[in-house]
Amino acid sequence: MLRKTLSDTGPAPGRDKPGPSNKPKRIDKAELYRRIRHDAETENLSMRxxxxxxxxxxxxxxxxxxNPEPPARKPLPRRPSAIDPVQHLIEPLIENGHRPTEIWTRLMDEHDVSISYGLIRLYVHNQTTR
Known part of the structure; x- marks a missing residue:
């Protein structure tokens, strides 16, 4: 009764220190495969x-x-970049020696493209350092 009256005398409900989790720790797949095979061979356990x-x-x-080893992960497909749709417009401008600011301005004014200047600058830098 007194604890309800004096709310700051005890820990807040639901705010107890978390105990050990019942979830098993994640292990890599090769180790998991090894453990499954070991248990199946030594203890003769069923699939279930x-x-x-x-x-x-x-x-x-x-x-x-x-399989003794897990299959390799499939490579993820390349995600499209914001540069991809305008790459054909940028390449000739880089070859003609335009600076990133000029390229960005021309894309915005002449082609009505909305793209960040930083992305253009990074792309131009990567193309010129190859």
């Missing part, structure tokens, strides 16, 4: 028991039991 123990899907367990 391996999925529960290692918190993975049956597909992962099957892959770990058939």
């Amino acid at each position: 028991a391996l999925t529960r123990r290692h918190h993975v899907t049956g597909r992962t367990v099957k892959a770990a039991l058939t």
Whole structure:
């Protein structure tokens, strides 16, 4: 009763120190595959028991039991840049010796392109230092 009256006498509700998490720590996939194969060989566990123990899907367990190493990750496709749509306009201007400020101004005025000056400057710098 007194604790409710004097709100600053105890810890705020829900503000207790966090305890240890029940979530397993993340390990790299090669180590996970090794552990799954080890458990399957030494303890003769079923697929279902391996999925529960290692918190993975049956597909992962099957892959770990058939392949010694996990498959390599697929490379991500290149993300399009803001420069890509106007690159064909910028290249001739760089070849003619225009400075980034001039290129930016011409893109804005003549082609009605909205692009940052910093991006143009970086692109011109990268093209001229090659």
